[in-house]
Amino acid sequence: MFNYSNVNLENLKKDLELSINECNSLVDNIKTLKNVSLSHFNELESAVYDLSGRIAFLGDVHPDEKIREFGNIADAEIQNYALQIFNDLDIYKKFNEIKIDISDIEEVEFRKDLEIDFNDAGHGLEHDKKNRLSEIDKKLIELGILFSENIAKDKTELQFSKDELRGLSKNELTNLSKSGEKFVITMAYPDINAVTENCTVRKTRETTWKAFNNRAVNENSRILKEAVVLRNEKAGLFGFKTWADYRLQNRMAKSPKNVKAMYDDLIPKLHKAAELEKKELVIDDIAIEEIAPWDIRYFISSERSKVSNIENSELKKYFFIHDVKIEMFKVCEEVFDLEIKPESSESAWHEDVELWSLWEKGGEQLAYFYLDLYPREGKYTHAAVFDISSGGSVRQELPVCSMVANFPNPNTGDGLMTFDEVETLFHEFGHVLHNGIGKSKYTRFVGANCEWDFVEAPSQIMEHWVWKVACLKKISRHIETGKALSEDICEKLNSSKNIGASLLALRQVSFGLADQHLHGEDFNDSLNDIERISQEVTNINYPNDTNHLPAFGHLLGGYDAAYYGYLWAEIIGDDMFSRFENEGVLSNSVGVEYKNKILKPGGTISAELMVKNFLGRGWNDEAFLFQKNLIN
Numbered sequence: 129m130f131n132y133s134n135v136n137l138e139n140l141k142k143d144l145e146l147s148i149n150e151c152n153s154l155v156d157n158i159k160t161l162k163n164v165s166l167s168h169f170n171e172l173e174s175a176v177y178d179l180s181g182r183i184a185f186l187g188d189v190h191p192d193e194k195i196r197e198f199g200n201i202a203d204a205e206i207q208n209y210a211l212q213i214f215n216d217l218d219i220y221k222k223f224n225e226i227k228i229d230i231s232d233i234e235e236v237e238f239r240k241d242l243e244i245d246f247n248d249a250g251h252g253l254e255h256d257k258k259n260r261l262s263e264i265d266k267k268l269i270e271l272g273i274l275f276s277e278n279i280a281k282d283k284t285e286l287q288f289s290k291d292e293l294r295g296l297s298k299n300e301l302t303n304l305s306k307s308g309e310k311f312v313i314t315m316a317y318p319d320i321n322a323v324t325e326n327c328t329v330r331k332t333r334e335t336t337w338k339a340f341n342n343r344a345v346n347e348n349s350r351i352l353k354e355a356v357v358l359r360n361e362k363a364g365l366f367g368f369k370t371w372a373d374y375r376l377q378n379r380m381a382k383s384p385k386n387v388k389a390m391y392d393d394l395i396p397k398l399h400k401a402a403e404l405e406k407k408e409l410v411i412d413d414i415a416i417e418e419i420a421p422w423d424i425r426y427f428i429s430s431e432r433s434k435v436s437n438i439e440n441s442e443l444k445k446y447f448f449i450h451d452v453k454i455e456m457f458k459v460c461e462e463v464f465d466l467e468i469k470p471e472s473s474e475s476a477w478h479e480d481v482e483l484w485s486l487w488e489k490g491g492e493q494l495a496y497f498y499l500d501l502y503p504r505e506g507k508y509t510h511a512a513v514f515d516i517s518s519g520g521s522v523r524q525e526l527p528v529c530s531m532v533a534n535f536p537n538p539n540t541g542d543g544l545m546t547f548d549e550v551e552t553l554f555h556e557f558g559h560v561l562h563n564g565i566g567k568s569k570y571t572r573f574v575g576a577n578c579e580w581d582f583v584e585a586p587s588q589i590m591e592h593w594v595w596k597v598a599c600l601k602k603i604s605r606h607i608e609t610g611k612a613l614s615e616d617i618c619e620k621l622n623s624s625k626n627i628g629a630s631l632l633a634l635r636q637v638s639f640g641l642a643d644q645h646l647h648g649e650d651f652n653d654s655l656n657d658i659e660r661i662s663q664e665v666t667n668i669n670y671p672n673d674t675n676h677l678p679a680f681g682h683l684l685g686g687y688d689a690a691y692y693g694y695l696w697a698e699i700i701g702d703d704m705f706s707r708f709e710n711e712g713v714l715s716n717s718v719g720v721e722y723k724n725k726i727l728k729p730g731g732t733i734s735a736e737l738m739v740k741n742f743l744g745r746g747w748n749d750e751a752f753l754f755q756k757n758l759i760n
């Protein structure tokens with residue numbers, strides 16, 4: 129295991145230099161070998177991959193600002209080095225000499241993937257176009273890192289009096305820092321969630337929502353527009369009409385037309401349901417036609433409290449983060465035949481970070497994973513799982529990943545989670561399982577390295593367990609009494625799952641539409657116009673002084689033209705969970721089959737085939753529509 133705890137600028141710089149030299153030696157070896165094979169390319173790819181996990185990863189998580197800055201600098205250098213490899217004509221010639229065993233599916237897929245990368249590097253382009261492509265790729269790397277860095281560096285804070293925070297519980301107020309007599313609301317998720325879900329003062333919710341959605345707006349608006357223009361130009365170099373056409377050619381969706389078809393089919397159903405939801409949820413004498421985005425989670429939270437007959441502040445007392453985490457592990461151990469063990473976290477980059485290991489029950493160790501769960505200054509602001517190492521090398525034998533999130537910190541506050549945060553924890557742990565269980569002899573296909581519009585399915589499916597009575601009784605434990613939620617409350621919580629489901633789904637659709645707009649034919653439209661047009665689908669009133677796109681990290685974090693994948697994958701995840709619905713929510717037999725047929729193959733076979741192998745048929749949206757109460 130790489131030791132992150134004792135890194136400093138000097139040894140990181142030395143590691144970067146030595147590792148690039150090692151990679152250069154591997155490149156020279158490929159160029160001189162008479163019998164080059166895919167394993168030589170895999171060794172090189174693995175070396176680059178692990179280097180990124182040792183150094184570039186620190187740009188998102190390390191507590192020292194100078195090391196974060198160096199991590200971002202190194203990230204650019206590593207990404208540019210990878211570009212250089214695929215741009216190298218001699219390497220490309222050696223790649224074309226490789227003979228493969230066509231009966232070996234992994235070999236066939238790996239060669240096909242490498243060929244795509246070489247084509248994307250411009251080997252089929254004329255000299256001038258290839259040079260321009262190289263300039264664009266380098267600039268996009270620079271812009272992507274700067275975009276993410278600006279979001280992480282945003283230090284927006286708001287101050288409110290106790291009266292302006294009416295509705296927040298005593299514990300929630302205690303968790304907030306103070307400036308004199310005022311309470312400080314940071315842009316960290318625990319603070320934002322407390323206000324948007326529970327504050328009865330509408331003006332406070334509005335101010336908080338706007339501040340959160342306007343993070344980095346001044347710095348990142350220019351960066352986003354520049355990136356979008358460059359992407360469109362790059363797509364044109366390859367003869368594609370739009371960046372979305374170019375990006376989706378090797379995804380499950382294949383083309384923007386299929387994404388549009390999904391939205392066109394779903395939106396009318398969501399609109400019909402959402403109109404009814406607004407009438408059912410609206411409170412505080414707010415006119416239906418005046419409902420704003422800062423009202424939605426507050427409405428849903430209020431209604432959920434009524435339906436479940438338990439206040440949010442009381443419900444949180446059942447979800448202390450360490451208890452939820454341990455019970456989540458036990459559910460996964462039971463369902464998927466796994467063992468999850470604590471390890472010494474001496475190698476971690478911060479004292480709050482934990483290290484765990486993942487094992488087959490009674491068998492071999494599969495992986496390690498870190499949990500970096502709490503907010504801190506300069507850290508990645510969202511929730512995600514970072515793939516640190518794919519394993520299988522002398523540097524790191526087993527895969528390693530890290531969940532990076534921003535949940536309530538029990539070391540500085542009460543550590544009590546909202547129900548949405550519990551759902552997020554399960555979601556992200558689905559990625560951890562995918563990264564740890566997925567296997568391949570090639571780095572390219574280990575774990576969650578699969579089609580980008582399938583990658584969220586193994587995390588979306590995990591959210592289902594949170595709502596099921598059998599699971600709820602396991603993961604809930606009152607912080608004072610130690611008792612689990614009663615079966616009656618669990619049943620009521622389960623019945624509250626779809627409160628506001630269509631309104632929330634339309635919010636997700638609006639994000640996907642904005643992404644498709646940015647990367648479609650009308651990419652040159654202003655960010656404000658794109659924001660306004662995409663928000664129309666929600667049928668609620670959005671303000672004209674807010675634009676969340678510059679703070680939408682996904683747009684320069686790999687989900688460009690692909691944010692639709694969350695909804696696409698949710699539909700698949702719901703369909704896969706239908707087997708658990710029919711055969712047992714905690715069924716070990718279904719769980720092991722899911723582990724072996726969905727998680728273990730990684731990216732070695734197509735997602736369509738994996739899902740068909742598990743379901744015994746092609747996937748459809750019936751379970752999704754049923755889950756959302758859109759069909760009977």
